[in-house]
Every structure is written in C-alpha cells, then in structure tokens.
Amino acid sequence: MAESMKGLHRSHRCTEVTKEMIDSEVTLMGWVQKSRNKGGIVFVDLRDRSGIMQLIFETGCENGIDEEGFEKAGKLRSEFVIAVTGIVEARSGAVNPNLKTGEIEVRAKSLRVLSESETPPFPIEEDSKTREELRLKYRYLDLRRPDLQRNLMMRSQVTTLVRAFMAKEGFLEIETPTLCKSTPEGARDYLVPSRVHPGCFYALPQSPQLYKQLLMCSGYDRYIQIARCYRDEDLRADRQPEFTQIDMELSFVDVDDVIDVNERLLAYLFKEVLDVDVQLPIQRMTWTEAMNRFGSDKPDLRFGMELTDISEVVKDTEFAVFKNALEAGGTVRGINAKGQGGMPRKKIDKLVEFVKGYGAKGLAYVAIQEDGTVKSSFAKFMTEEQMQALIQAMDGQNGDLLLIAADKTKLVWDVLGALRLEMANQMGLLDKNEFRFVWITEFPLLEWSDEENRFTAMHHPFTMPMEEDLQYIDSDPGRVRAKAYDIVLNGNEIGGGSVRIHQNDIQEKMFEALGFTKERAHEQFGFLLDAFKYGVPPHAGLAYGLDRLVMLMAKQDSIRDVIAFPKVKDASCLMTEAPERVEEKQLQELGIEVAEAEEE
Structure with missing residues (x-):
C-alpha cells in the first residue's frame, strides 16, 4: 500500500x-x-x-x-x-x-x-542490451537509465550555458511563431488545418528563418532562440521529424563576425561541459577543397585517407571503366587504406556492394601484399609501368589497399567520401574522445536539380552570393559561390548559416536564377520582400542542430539517445502510438475528408 x-x-x-x-x-x-x-x-x-x-x-x-x-x-x-x-x-x-x-x-x-511497481519489461541498467523498439515503447522506464539521464542533463546544461553566453554577447531571446505560412522550398512542411479559415493551412516551421530576418529589419540586431523545428522527411540516425535548433541572427556583420562569436561559444561550451580545450581559430576549408580531399562537405578530420585524383595518371590505359568515365567528363579517384592489403577477397566484395548503395557501378582495387606483389581487379588492362605510376601517385606501400572509383565527379566524391568513413570505422580510426572542428566555406550558391530541371538554392533563396561572383549569375549560375558556412565536427554538420541578401536587385537576380517569376516570389515571400522596402540592415546568421551537437558531446551514435521522447523511422511514437486517426467530428469541424488509399 x-x-x-x-x-x-x-x-x-x-x-x-x-x-x-x-x-x-x-x-x-x-x-x-x-x-x-x-x-x-x-x-x-x-x-x-x-x-x-x-x-x-x-x-x-x-x-x-x-x-x-x-x-x-x-x-x-x-x-x-x-x-x-x-x-x-x-x-x-x-x-x-x-x-x-x-x-x-x-x-x-x-x-x-x-x-509499488510491477516487474518492468526490461532491466533498468546502463548500456541496455534490450532492443530499442521495446525500450521506446516504455520510454518512461528507459529514461530512468543512468546513461540516458546523464545525456539529458548534459543537454539541459548546454542550453543553459548557451543562453548565458549569448546574453553576455548582447543577444536577445525572442520566440517566433510555430503556426506559419507554408513556403515549400526545401523539405516538406507539416501542415496544420485551420478551423476558422476552412480549406486553409498553417505550416509548422522548418526553421525560424524568415521571422529572424524580419527581426533584423525591426532593429533587434542580435537575436537567439532555442527553437523547435519540423520537417516531413525520411529519418536517419541523426534526423527526426521534430528537432531543436540553437538559432541566431546578427545585424551589421559579415562572415568573420559570425564565425568569431560562434568559435568563442563552442570553446566555452566544450570547456564548461567536457573540460575540452577547443583550439581557436578553428580551421577553415573551402567547399571545393573539402570535396576534392575528402569527398564530403562535412569531412571527418580525425584521420587521413584523403582522396587522390589519378585521372591524369590513368588517361592512356586500356581499362574501359577508367576510359569511359574520363571520356564522359568524369574523374578517376581513389583512397589508400593503409595496412589493408591483405584483406580477403570476400571483404573486398562486400565493399563493392557497399559502394553500389551510393550509386557506384563497381569498385576497382589494387592490393599490395607485404612482399610487394600486386593483386588487382584490372591489372590485365594496365602495363607494368602504368600500374607502378598509379601506385606511386596514391603513395602505395607494401601492405596497402588502394580503392578506386571512376564516374561523374559528384558520384565519385559521394562514393569515396562514404567508403573513406566505412574503412575508418572498420580500421578503428574513429576516436569519440577526439573533437576535430572545421568550418566549410564558399559553398556553391546553387545546385542543379534533375528532378525539377532547374537550379535550386543549396542553402535557401536569401543567401548572399560572393561579390566577385555576381558577374556569373546569368551566364554561369553554377559557378557562383555563396557567403555560406557550415561548422563541422567529426564528420557531422552541427551548424550552418550564411550572410543574407539585403539588396533588392540581388534578391531579384537570385529569384530569377531559381526560376521564380516576380509574382511567385511575392506570393511566397511577399511579407519579407515588403519589409525589405523599409530599410534593412546587412545581416547574417547561423543555426546549430542542438540534438546533433549534444549527441557528439555525449559520445552517442544516435540523436534518439539525447532526446527525451524521440520518434522512430516512420516518424511515429511507439509509446503514445501517434500519429493516429481522430474522431469524424474533429474532421468535419475542419472540413476535411480522409480519402482511403486504394488497395493494389
């Protein structure tokens, strides 16, 4: 009793x-x-x-x-x-x-x-071996585990410290609405029907982007918010349908000003929470350099294994895979997995299957044995001199495994970027106690979408082009670089932002490049464009994914381990069984009829 x-x-x-x-x-x-x-x-x-x-x-x-x-x-x-x-x-x-x-x-x-308590469905213990589905069904019990409690206490500490630091830096915490206008650029919106305005919908915010820019127009100069955001997209280990951003915007600044305050914020957080000294200034790397060296715009710098472009070295070989890729304007690149030359053929075949998951047709390899003999999937198409030139270009030593991809450059980057991480994981090179930060700068402003047959904004339509590239926005839009920057930690993008466009003529050019008519631009973003007519300061901002940042600080593999009540892969909650059907009366009030999906 x-x-x-x-x-x-x-x-x-x-x-x-x-x-x-x-x-x-x-x-x-x-x-x-x-x-x-x-x-x-x-x-x-x-x-x-x-x-x-x-x-x-x-x-x-x-x-x-x-x-x-x-x-x-x-x-x-x-x-x-x-x-x-x-x-x-x-x-x-x-x-x-x-x-x-x-x-x-x-x-x-x-x-x-x-x-009193009934016998729990699983033991309440650290490093639980109970399957995650069962633990998420009884999340209130799972949250009693000491390791999860430490994660959530760390999360609370991080947000408290962020607020204190930013307040000292003159930032004002201002809340923005969570019932917004739908602006379908980017991910899908979650829509909320309005009872008072039949047939009309609010959207839950994907970020407070437009509101924080309006706050700059209103003279608040430095804004911060721990903001809830929503995106209707497929889940991954580091993605949820609802998530939290540390969101900020600053007026009268350029790239270096935003980077400065954020470097000091990161150094403060890591010292206070983990007693880790972040060396300032943090290394910077352009997008092009990151892609060429690491095949990724969020490179993990805790290990080497950088990409080598061997297109010139193999251009005269008879190997059709290399030849065809180069003739189609692509590249041939590879990574050197040091000490892996003795890898069994079965494991190499598994790597081939792995890269196929990233769109590769296959994977060429050169395995250099400890005695210097060479085993290769394409040796018969190469002369001895050509093979030695390739090995030399990739710094191949006895005992090394050279893994090579040939295709369109973007595909080769994606494939080798992913393979590099997979090999590092297999070789035990990823130390969770090491924190390697890097700023990635000078992103392309636009990227081509085959699906939509037009350029789309790599970040969003309000990102400022680099002044020296404005001349190419009509003739060669793909060449224009953005004043955009991401902060990357151990191969994870933990935050990103940009300098915003504050000049009307440049904003119009940007909409043109994106294929927007003036009418469509005004229909979607009219309230912002109208505000810009009344004196807008130069401004820039950045937002961190709080969940991802805390996940890395807590040395976890999934953001689910730092969120109190996370969703699973199909965006449902196993504990509350949301989403679920609602009463017919509620739908009638909203003027909504649910169409039953036809059976195949």
Whole structure:
C-alpha cells in the first residue's frame, strides 16, 4: 500500500551525500535499483537521477529500524519508490570504487513505500542490451537509465550555458511563431488545418528563418532562440521529424563576425561541459577543397585517407571503366587504406556492394601484399609501368589497399567520401574522445536539380552570393559561390548559416536564377520582400542542430539517445502510438475528408 509524503522532506539527492557527512541524518527518496535480503540484514541500492546510495536495514542496533520497517524493507522490489531517513556511516563492507558514494552507506531509521511497481519489461541498467523498439515503447522506464539521464542533463546544461553566453554577447531571446505560412522550398512542411479559415493551412516551421530576418529589419540586431523545428522527411540516425535548433541572427556583420562569436561559444561550451580545450581559430576549408580531399562537405578530420585524383595518371590505359568515365567528363579517384592489403577477397566484395548503395557501378582495387606483389581487379588492362605510376601517385606501400572509383565527379566524391568513413570505422580510426572542428566555406550558391530541371538554392533563396561572383549569375549560375558556412565536427554538420541578401536587385537576380517569376516570389515571400522596402540592415546568421551537437558531446551514435521522447523511422511514437486517426467530428469541424488509399 502506497504511503503519503506527509511531513517528509528530501534533504539530499543520493550522491550529494559525502563521507564528510558521516554521523549526520539524511532523508533520501528514489527508486529501488536492487534489494538483497541476507536474513538479519537487508541491503538496498537506492537510485535517483544523481546516482546510487547503498541503504542498510537492520533491527536491534543503534540507529537501526524497527521490526515493522524491517519487514517492509524485506518486501522491497526493483523500481519501488521509497523514502528513507537514516544515518550516514562509513561502509561496513568493501569500498566500491565505481560508485561516487562507494565509501559510505545510510543506515535506515525509517522507511516509507511511496509507490509499488510491477516487474518492468526490461532491466533498468546502463548500456541496455534490450532492443530499442521495446525500450521506446516504455520510454518512461528507459529514461530512468543512468546513461540516458546523464545525456539529458548534459543537454539541459548546454542550453543553459548557451543562453548565458549569448546574453553576455548582447543577444536577445525572442520566440517566433510555430503556426506559419507554408513556403515549400526545401523539405516538406507539416501542415496544420485551420478551423476558422476552412480549406486553409498553417505550416509548422522548418526553421525560424524568415521571422529572424524580419527581426533584423525591426532593429533587434542580435537575436537567439532555442527553437523547435519540423520537417516531413525520411529519418536517419541523426534526423527526426521534430528537432531543436540553437538559432541566431546578427545585424551589421559579415562572415568573420559570425564565425568569431560562434568559435568563442563552442570553446566555452566544450570547456564548461567536457573540460575540452577547443583550439581557436578553428580551421577553415573551402567547399571545393573539402570535396576534392575528402569527398564530403562535412569531412571527418580525425584521420587521413584523403582522396587522390589519378585521372591524369590513368588517361592512356586500356581499362574501359577508367576510359569511359574520363571520356564522359568524369574523374578517376581513389583512397589508400593503409595496412589493408591483405584483406580477403570476400571483404573486398562486400565493399563493392557497399559502394553500389551510393550509386557506384563497381569498385576497382589494387592490393599490395607485404612482399610487394600486386593483386588487382584490372591489372590485365594496365602495363607494368602504368600500374607502378598509379601506385606511386596514391603513395602505395607494401601492405596497402588502394580503392578506386571512376564516374561523374559528384558520384565519385559521394562514393569515396562514404567508403573513406566505412574503412575508418572498420580500421578503428574513429576516436569519440577526439573533437576535430572545421568550418566549410564558399559553398556553391546553387545546385542543379534533375528532378525539377532547374537550379535550386543549396542553402535557401536569401543567401548572399560572393561579390566577385555576381558577374556569373546569368551566364554561369553554377559557378557562383555563396557567403555560406557550415561548422563541422567529426564528420557531422552541427551548424550552418550564411550572410543574407539585403539588396533588392540581388534578391531579384537570385529569384530569377531559381526560376521564380516576380509574382511567385511575392506570393511566397511577399511579407519579407515588403519589409525589405523599409530599410534593412546587412545581416547574417547561423543555426546549430542542438540534438546533433549534444549527441557528439555525449559520445552517442544516435540523436534518439539525447532526446527525451524521440520518434522512430516512420516518424511515429511507439509509446503514445501517434500519429493516429481522430474522431469524424474533429474532421468535419475542419472540413476535411480522409480519402482511403486504394488497395493494389
């Protein structure tokens, strides 16, 4: 039978009790982690969000518990919620060096069972081996695990520190609406029907982009928000349909000003939370350099294995794969997996299958044995001199494995960028305790979409082109670079932003390049364009993915481990079973009829 809290007050959390408090009386409350009844004595591990405290229940001794209390203690089970008042003592048994409270215990004088518990569907323990689907169904139990609790406490600490740092830097925290106008550039919007305006819909914000630019027009000069954002897109380990941004915008600034305040913010966060010193200034790399060296615009710099362009070296070979790629205007590039020359053929075949998942037709390889002999998938098409020139160009040594892709340049970048990470993973080169930051700058302003048969904005339509490239916006739009920048950590883009366009003529040119008519531009973004008629300052901004940033700081593999109630791959919640059908009456009020999907 559950007892009440009447007259009882918790004095400390478990790990707030220290050996300096020996002989003091404390009142602790929490969950029973485990209970061991040894006959005349009951040991209980009490758990709260701070950690574990060992409790002792024993009768007939000084500061001991009465018979009724001892009987209750003997019936305690895992996950019962209890309150205990007792005296802090030095451990009578062996000290536990793995516990913060490993040198002390609390001898219970009184016990209240505040709530009983059924047997949980899985053990509440660190590094749970229970399958994720079951843990997410009972997420309220999963969240009791100490490792998840540490992650969420770190997340809370990060947001508190961000707010404090940015306030000191003169930023104002301003909330923007979450019921917005739909602007379908980019990912799909989540739509919200309006009861008051039948047939009309709000959209949930993909980001506060337009509002924060309007705040700059309104003279607020430095804005910040911990903002909820929504995108109706497919999920990955580092993506959710709803997520949180650390969103900011600054007026009267250029690229270096935004980078400066953010470098200092990152250095402050990593020092305060992890006691890690971030070396400033953070390295910068242009988009073109990143793609050529690493095949990715979010390169992981914790290891080498850089791409080598061997197009010139192999241009005269008879190997059709290389020849055809180069004749079609593509490239031949490769990576050198040091020390992997002895990889069995079966594992190499698996790598071939891996790259096919990124659009490659295949993967050429040269395996240099420890004795210097060469095994290759295409040696018969090469002269001895050509093969040696290739090996030399890729710095091939005895024991190395050279992996080569040939196709359109963008595809080769994608394939080798992914393969480079896969090899680093297999070779154990990814150290979660190392934090390697890099700014990627000078992105292309536009990218061609085969699907839409037009240029689309690589970031968004309000990104400022680099002044020296404006001359190409009509004649060669693909050549124009943007004043855009991403901050990358260990191969993950944790934040991105740009200088915004504040001149009307440039904004019109941008819309033209994107294939917008003036009417369509005004239909979608009229309120922003109108605001720009009344004196707009030069402005720029950046937004971090808070979930992704905390995931890396907490050394986790998925953002689900740093979000309290995450969704799964089909954007559903296993715990609440959302989304689900609603009552017909609700749909009628909104003027909505659900069309049943026809069976195949």
